[in-house]
Amino acid sequence: xxxxxxxxxxxxxxxxxxxxxxxxxxxxxxxxxxxxxxxxxxxxxxxxxxxxxxxxxxxxxxxxxxxxxxxxxxxxxx
Numbered sequence: 001x002x003x004x005x006x007x008x009x010x011x012x013x014x015x016x017x018x019x020x021x022x023x024x025x026x027x028x029x030x031x032x033x034x035x036x037x038x039x040x041x042x043x044x045x046x047x048x049x050x051x052x053x054x055x056x057x058x059x060x061x062x063x064x065x066x067x068x069x070x071x072x073x074x075x076x077x078x
Contacts, residue, residue: 004048011052014043018070019061033069040073 004012016039022028043054056062056070 001046001048004046004050008048008050010050012050013053013055014051015055015057017058018056018066019058020063020066021061031066033065036066036069037073040076044076 016036017028018031018036019028020030020032022030040054043051054074059067062070
């Protein structure tokens with residue numbers, strides 16, 4: 001939150017990698033539906049008003065399970 005607060009009043013689009021597959025020998029943090037839900041909860045509870053969107057990336061390395069978690073999670077913002 002501190003970084004977002006420092007950026008006010010600039011609008012911010014958050015970037016979140018939703019992948020749960022990684023190339024061999026490439027140590028990436030793999031996301032789970034629970035991690036996706038936790039991150040979206042963090043965004044939802046952010047008290048500021050300068051978050052203008054969330055961009056989920058690495059769609060090609062995101063399983064159908066994680067894609068569903070993203071779709072279900074963003075419903076709270078509609």
